Amino acid sequence: MRTSVALSLLGAAATGVAAQSQKPLPTAVAVNNNPVGLVAEAVLPGNNIKGKVVVKSGDGGVGTQFNIELSGIPEDGPFTYHIHVNPVPENGNCSATLAHLDPTERGEDPVCDKSKPETCQVGDLSGKYGAITKGQTTFSASYLDKYASLVEGTGAYFLNRSIVFHYPNKTRITCANFKITNAGPAPFRFQPTGTGISSAAPIGTNPAQTTGGAPSPSGTMPVEAGASFSTSSMTSVVAALLGGAMMLML
Numbered sequence: 173m174r175t176s177v178a179l180s181l182l183g184a185a186a187t188g189v190a191a192q193s194q195k196p197l198p199t200a201v202a203v204n205n206n207p208v209g210l211v212a213e214a215v216l217p218g219n220n221i222k223g224k225v226v227v228k229s230g231d232g233g234v235g236t237q238f239n240i241e242l243s244g245i246p247e248d249g250p251f252t253y254h255i256h257v258n259p260v261p262e263n264g265n266c267s268a269t270l271a272h273l274d275p276t277e278r279g280e281d282p283v284c285d286k287s288k289p290e291t292c293q294v295g296d297l298s299g300k301y302g303a304i305t306k307g308q309t310t311f312s313a314s315y316l317d318k319y320a321s322l323v324e325g326t327g328a329y330f331l332n333r334s335i336v337f338h339y340p341n342k343t344r345i346t347c348a349n350f351k352i353t354n355a356g357p358a359p360f361r362f363q364p365t366g367t368g369i370s371s372a373a374p375i376g377t378n379p380a381q382t383t384g385g386a387p388s389p390s391g392t393m394p395v396e397a398g399a400s401f402s403t404s405s406m407t408s409v410v411a412a413l414l415g416g417a418m419m420l421m422l
């Protein structure tokens with residue numbers, strides 16, 4: 173009797189210890205305010221794997237769409253790839269990009285569980301969406317990632333960082349920096365005599381913005397302009413429809 177009580181207490185204590193050592197992994201924050209229309213790409217230098225990784229804001233600024241097209245892939249895969257913390261320096265040294273983008277600081281272990289992408293390192297793209305399998309000489313992938321951020325100033329922001337491809341032994345094969353190719357619509361400015369929203373302002377593709385850092389001169393967010401215009405035009409459409417319906421009812 174005493175023995176069994178003691179044993180069950182021991183059992184409970186052991187269970188407690190096991191539960192403690194499996195602390196839940198931190199979860200990444202889903203990004204819903206990426207700048208609509210923003211497009212960037214990382215073009216590989218092409219001395220082995222060729223191709224590029226194009227990223228853009230998901231619909232309505234929700235998540236980041238990744239489109240990857242590669243060719244000339246060596247035979248000795250599988251290859252993993254990640255967003256790394258630092259950019260590639262001028263000399264192309266992929267080692268200088270340091271570790272994976274990991275704003276939640278969950279670390280490398282345990283390995284990423286694809287079914288719980290929010291618990292993976294934000295930069296562990298092959299962990300979340302699959303590696304380049306052995307034997308394929310070309311690779312294309314397209315997916316929406318909820319956690320990588322296009323919002324400057326946030327920990328998961330990655331357009332000032334790099335993408336790195338690895339051999340199975342983790343040696344770095346190739347790497348490239350992201351460059352903004354389209355900053356998205358310029359801030360909307362109200363023009364009383366204007367005939368159309370599209371003529372309101374030039375598209376913001378000035379090179380200063382592609383190197384990152386400088387906010388747009390007006391300091392307003394480029395994103396909301398189109399959205400608020402279409403909201404107001406939607407409102408008037410709805411109002412017109414409602415008006416029509418009421419006329420019919422009378």
Ligand SMILES: *[C@@H]1O[C@H](CO)[C@@H](O)[C@H](O)[C@H]1NC(C)=O
Nearest residue numbers: 263264265266267268269270
């Ligand atoms: C590349 O970067 C790593 C890490 O910063 C450094 O240790 C190494 O010396 C660099 N190699 C070259 C060739 O610059």
Ligand SMILES: *[C@@H]1O[C@H](CO)[C@@H](O)[C@H](O)[C@H]1NC(C)=O
Nearest residue numbers: 257258259324325326329332
């Ligand atoms: C990239 O941008 C983020 C957010 O703005 C910042 O915290 C980080 O230090 C930057 N990293 C580099 C390498 O510039």
Ligand SMILES: *[C@@H]1O[C@H](CO)[C@@H](O)[C@H](O)[C@H]1NC(C)=O
Nearest residue numbers: 246248339340341342343344
């Ligand atoms: C890793 O693998 C590549 C390709 O097979 C090879 O060229 C390289 O020497 C290996 N590096 C190490 C450190 O074993």
Ligand SMILES: [Cu+2]
Nearest residue numbers: 253254336338
């Ligand atoms: Cu990596």
